[in-house]
Amino acid sequence: MESTRSLPIGVFDSGIGGLTVLKALAEVLPQESFLYLGDTARLPYGTKSPKSVTRYALQTTRLLVERGVKVLVIACNTATAVSLQALQEAYPQMPVIGVIRPGAQAACRASTTGRIGVIATESTVNGGSYNEEILRIHPTAQVFSRPCPLFVSLAEEGWCEGEVVELVAKQYLHSFVQDTGIDTLVLGCTHFPVLARAIGQVVGPRIALVDSAHTTAQFVYELLRKDDLGSRDQRRTLSFLATDGAERFARVGGVFMNSCLESKDIEIVDL
Ligand code: DGL
Numbered sequence: 001m002e003s004t005r006s007l008p009i010g011v012f013d014s015g016i017g018g019l020t021v022l023k024a025l026a027e028v029l030p031q032e033s034f035l036y037l038g039d040t041a042r043l044p045y046g047t048k049s050p051k052s053v054t055r056y057a058l059q060t061t062r063l064l065v066e067r068g069v070k071v072l073v074i075a076c077n078t079a080t081a082v083s084l085q086a087l088q089e090a091y092p093q094m095p096v097i098g099v100i101r102p103g104a105q106a107a108c109r110a111s112t113t114g115r116i117g118v119i120a121t122e123s124t125v126n127g128g129s130y131n132e133e134i135l136r137i138h139p140t141a142q143v144f145s146r147p148c149p150l151f152v153s154l155a156e157e158g159w160c161e162g163e164v165v166e167l168v169a170k171q172y173l174h175s176f177v178q179d180t181g182i183d184t185l186v187l188g189c190t191h192f193p194v195l196a197r198a199i200g201q202v203v204g205p206r207i208a209l210v211d212s213a214h215t216t217a218q219f220v221y222e223l224l225r226k227d228d229l230g231s232r233d234q235r236r237t238l239s240f241l242a243t244d245g246a247e248r249f250a251r252v253g254g255v256f257m258n259s260c261l262e263s264k265d266i267e268i269v270d271l
Contacts, residue, residue: 008033010069014045017191018075019256024213041243046121057083059271081127103212104133110208111184114141120188144180155191158252187211
């Protein structure tokens with residue numbers, strides 16, 4: 001048991017977007033070590049078929065499990081929407097946590113009118129998991145979804161603000177917000193929180209923006225406590241793996257983590 005407790009928590013995403021979740025996890029769980037894998041060679045997942053995303057998710061998870069992790073956090077809405085069940089079935093002994101249920105919980109808490117918008121990748125929107133999870137918690141809610149795939153490219157480019165971001169945000173969201181009358185907008189892709197300022201400017205201050213990072217971190221905190229899996233080590237490590245582009249991962253990932261990453265600290269792996 002002691003050896004399991006000191007294992008890191010595995011976290012994966014299609015790229016660097018999941019670092020927004022890692023950042024929240026690292027804040028809420030200061031004693032835990034983390035092993036993060038960004039499948040940068042195959043990003044984006046959001047435009048791929050469910051079959052491909054599940055194949056990728058199983059491969060990334062296998063590598064993390066081979067390295068040794070005690071819990072897996074799928075820091076990707078697309079992979080959660082499409083592959084959560086397959087991963088839970090493939091690894092029944094290991095807790096596998098997705099980001100959609102925590103995101104839905106955060107949205108239901110924030111909304112007073114029950115009119116909730118969800119922006120995400122095409123696959124996440126098509127999978128309908130946010131609708132399901134929100135309606136499970138709040139059966140009379142009305143959920144309106146909008147795919148915003150270009151936000152992923154902007155975030156991966158490290159373009160978080162400026163003219164281009166504002167134009168894209170306006171194009172995606174201006175009429176969406178007016179037509180639906182939502183009071184809450186879920187950033188249903190782990191890449192989107194870095195664009196929150198620009199998105200907030202377009203949708204206006206009356207709409208609450210929520211993402212799943214902190215609620216997921218809280219969920220993992222409770223899980224470690226309940227299953228007595230919390231690390232007792234005094235020093236923790238944050239390790240980064242990627243399937244391509246160490247320099248780019250470090251440069252843009254530093255923006256996501258709000259800290260300095262160096263390319264020598266990113267190990268390139270083959271799945
Ligand atoms: N970060 C991923 C998500 O949360 C999506 C980005 C992609 O399309 O790969 O859905």
